[in-house]
Amino acid sequence: xxxxxxxxxxxxxxxxxxxxxxxxxxxxxxxxxxxxxxxxxxxxxxxxxxxxxxxxxxxxxxxxxxxxxxxxxxxxxxxxxxxxxxxxxxxxxxxxxxxxxxxxxxxxxxxxxxxxxxxxxxxxxxxxxxxxxxxxxxxxxxxxxxxxxxxxxxxxxxxxxxxxxxxxxxxxxxxxxxxxxxxxxxxxxxxxxxxxxxxxxxxxxxxxxxxxxxxxxxxxxxxxxxxxxxxxxxxxxxxxxxxxxxxxxxxxxxxxxxxxxxxxxxxxxxxxxxxxxxxxxxxxxxxxxxxxxxxxxxxxxxxxxxxxxxxxxxxxxxxxxxxxxxxx
Amino acid sequence: xxxxxxxxxxxxxxxxxxxxxxxxxxxxxxxxxxxxxxxxxxxxxxxxxxxxxxxxxxxxxxxxxxxxxxxxxxxxxxxxxxxxxxxxxxxxxxxxxxxxxxxxxxxxxxxxxxxxxxxxxxxxxxxxxxxxxxxxxxxxxxxxxxxxxxxxxxxxxxxxxxxxxxxxxxxxxxxxxxxxxxxxxxxxxxxxxxxxxxxxxxxxxxxxxxxxxxxxxxxxxxxxxxxxxxxxxxxxxxxxxxxxxxxxxxxxxxxxxx
Numbered sequence: 001x002x003x004x005x006x007x008x009x010x011x012x013x014x015x016x017x018x019x020x021x022x023x024x025x026x027x028x029x030x031x032x033x034x035x036x037x038x039x040x041x042x043x044x045x046x047x048x049x050x051x052x053x054x055x056x057x058x059x060x061x062x063x064x065x066x067x068x069x070x071x072x073x074x075x076x077x078x079x080x081x082x083x084x085x086x087x088x089x090x091x092x093x094x095x096x097x098x099x100x101x102x103x104x105x106x107x108x109x110x111x112x113x114x115x116x117x118x119x120x121x122x123x124x125x126x127x128x129x130x131x132x133x134x135x136x137x138x139x140x141x142x143x144x145x146x147x148x149x150x151x152x153x154x155x156x157x158x159x160x161x162x163x164x165x166x167x168x169x170x171x172x173x174x175x176x177x178x179x180x181x182x183x184x185x186x187x188x189x190x191x192x193x194x195x196x197x198x199x200x201x202x203x204x205x206x207x208x209x210x211x212x213x214x215x216x217x218x219x220x221x222x223x224x225x226x227x228x229x230x231x232x233x234x235x236x237x238x239x240x241x242x243x244x245x246x247x248x249x250x251x252x253x254x255x256x257x258x259x260x261x262x263x264x265x266x267x268x269x270x271x272x273x274x275x276x277x278x279x280x281x282x283x284x285x286x287x288x289x290x291x292x293x294x295x296x297x298x299x300x301x302x303x304x305x306x307x308x309x310x311x312x313x314x315x316x317x318x319x320x321x322x323x324x325x326x327x328x
Numbered sequence: 329x330x331x332x333x334x335x336x337x338x339x340x341x342x343x344x345x346x347x348x349x350x351x352x353x354x355x356x357x358x359x360x361x362x363x364x365x366x367x368x369x370x371x372x373x374x375x376x377x378x379x380x381x382x383x384x385x386x387x388x389x390x391x392x393x394x395x396x397x398x399x400x401x402x403x404x405x406x407x408x409x410x411x412x413x414x415x416x417x418x419x420x421x422x423x424x425x426x427x428x429x430x431x432x433x434x435x436x437x438x439x440x441x442x443x444x445x446x447x448x449x450x451x452x453x454x455x456x457x458x459x460x461x462x463x464x465x466x467x468x469x470x471x472x473x474x475x476x477x478x479x480x481x482x483x484x485x486x487x488x489x490x491x492x493x494x495x496x497x498x499x500x501x502x503x504x505x506x507x508x509x510x511x512x513x514x515x516x517x518x519x520x521x522x523x524x525x526x527x528x529x530x531x532x533x534x535x536x537x538x539x540x541x542x543x544x545x546x547x548x549x550x551x552x553x554x555x556x557x558x559x560x561x562x563x564x565x566x567x568x569x570x571x572x573x574x575x576x577x578x579x580x581x582x583x584x585x586x
């Protein structure tokens with residue numbers, strides 16, 4: 001009994017496993033290529049490139065904790081960037097003033113939040129399964145993005161947005177990195193220490209128990225999907241500043257990258273279990289792997305094979321954990 | 329035959345009606361709870377016990393009839409409404425969140441806050457008070473911070489009971505609270521029921537276990553085909569009489585009627 005409990009505890013400490021995996025990876029590459037892997041430049045490069053994905057993963061963590069899923073994130077990012085970009089195009093383009101830049105940012109955020117709220121309504125009130133509601137949302141957001149732009153990416157990005165969010169830095173650290181990690185930190189604290197976070201876990205763990213405890217489950221679910229949309233909007237604005245284009249065709253697999261990060265980070269697809277720290281670690285494992293493989297001169301496409309295998313293993317372990325628990 | 333207490337009822341259901349499609353779950357069902365008593369609600373499968381409990385705890389709304397608390401007619405449109413009137417329920421399926429720990433489950437929906445404006449949880453205080461609440465009921469948990477999904481059935485049951493006891497000021501409904509328990513835990517839950525009653529909170533016990541009902545209840549009300557068919561004082565009745573009332577074999581002589 002005690003041995004089984006100990007075994008169950010070890011398997012349940014998913015975050016510990018993920019962190020261990022990341023450390024082993026880093027140690028491996030550092031030993032294989034001393035002095036080449038994980039220089040500050042590398043780290044900065046990885047973190048900057050992952051910033052928008054990190055923001056999407058923060059929202060996805062909340063969604064998956066409720067036992068939901070949001071496939072639309074990459075294209076909601078695009079749609080938000082397109083709507084903001086369209087506004088910039090008609091209001092000064094590259095030479096737009098600071099006021100215009102801010103209005104565009106708010107428009108991007110509002111677009112994402114609105115889209116997310118709509119998907120939340122479909123999931124919570126219309127009872128459309130999240131997989132389908134957000135798959136439909138993904139397709140519609142992509143279609144609208146092409147319709148608004150006429151099929152060609154918008155490139156009239158205000159210089160003031162590029163020089164700040166895109167390439168600006170504070171004390172040597174890029175704003176992209178600061179924004180990404182600040183958002184992860186703030187929402188990580190909200191998840192762990194506030195009522196909003198607690199209800200998110202409770203609803204994913206047992207929606208009926210949450211309902212009987214007086215929690216308005218439908219309303220909370222709508223808020224969670226709206227939050228994911230809002231964060232996709234934020235990522236859209238960041239992406240617009242960094243890449244200087246709306247990049248409609250470059251975000252179709254963001255959803256898979258982000259879901260992989262959350263699951264590698266120890267979250268259960270059945271809801272109720274996971275953490276923001278886990279998600280952050282989970283996001284950087286594939287990124288480290290890609291950089292490391294390049295440095296030790298192994299074809300970097302092995303990254304996808306390895307991550308795929310680890311992902312399946314992570315979900316398998318989660319199944320084992322649930323079986324152990326139901327037998328207890 | 330039994331004598332009903334000569335005091336006003338604490339909670340009263342009058343002529344409740346509830347239909348689910350073609351099924352008449354409650355037809356003119358009445359039920360009475362007096363202050364500081366353990367009253368058992370018994371009946372055969374499908375008699376309407378669970379439906380009656382759900383109506384009285386605000387989970388489902390009746391199609392007709394009246395709910396009276398302390399003489400006032402009330403509408404219970406949600407479990408939160410029922411809780412405002414001091415009514416708590418321990419459900420048969422317990423309704424706990426398996427991934428949250430015992431303290432989080434105890435306070436689910438009623439969290440204590442460190443910074444109320446930001447809804448920042450006071451986890452330390454909730455944990456401390458939870459340990460006190462469990463202690464008061466003689467519940468020993470090996471690890472208060474373990475998710476309740478890793479605990480035994482009896483421990484989970486204890487948490488569900490403790491949650492109801494901690495917040496109920498008038499009535500606790502317990503739907504088959506001992507069904508999944510071993511002998512020792514069963515005795516502990518029955519002791520808890522008596523202790524709660526002695527503190528002045530009424531307990532409505534829904535159970536199939538007749539010896540248990542006779543051992544712990546002060547009064548017994550019998551439901552059959554969605555209607556109250558008999559009421560007894562526990563000390564003056566027998567298992568045979570109760571079974572007779574439940575099955576309808578004693579129709580002409582049952583209790584003092586509805």
